[in-house]
Amino acid sequence: MNVPTGKDWPDVASIVRFEDGDPDEDPWVQGRPGREAIEVEPYSHQWPTWYEAQRAKILAAMPRIALGVEHIGSTAVPGLHAKPVIDIDLIVPDPEREADYVPLLESIGFELTVRERSWYQHRMLRRDDPRVNLHIFGPSCPEHVRHILFRDWLRQRPVDRQRYHQAKIRAREAASSVQEYNRRKQDVVLEIYRDIFRSRGWIEGSG
16 A cells, blocks of 8 residues: 555655645536435445446547546445445546547546646546546646545455445435535545554654
8 A cells, every 4th residue: 555656656745735726716617516416325346347447448548648547436445335426536647738638538428527727737527327527637646646545545444444434424414415415524534544644654643
């Protein structure tokens, strides 16, 4: 689980510092989406199969642009309840150069819905059947590294996997939107991140 060293990975200070982005930035490319039902389902062995199929399509559509493709989020953690949405991180040379990758992704069914220049130059494209959220980041992105660290930690630690599961269930029961659902489980997410960082000696404390 050690973070690989090299030019494509940020320094530790960047990984442990969470950036908020510009609160006045409007990220919605096609307007704010409508409400979605919050469905948290038992883990399905279909999810990695769906991911592998999408990964193959992405790599075939943009072999020279896709620098990395990773299954992240709860559907990437065996045994964890999750919304049936496949989250994927796609690393490209420069997220600002949308013309280099958006048309290629549109050709395989994705649609650009989010543009957050102030937050790690993040873009998100989505598709349905199966539902996929495709997150675009550039090289050396701390948020991408955190996604990998969080996924791998939960894969290896049943206690924290259960802890996160319980937080998701509580958040689902009290939330009326996906955004509120995410906010309600955020404290537990940050606590787990702190445990990850302490275990590596990146921040003070035991663990």
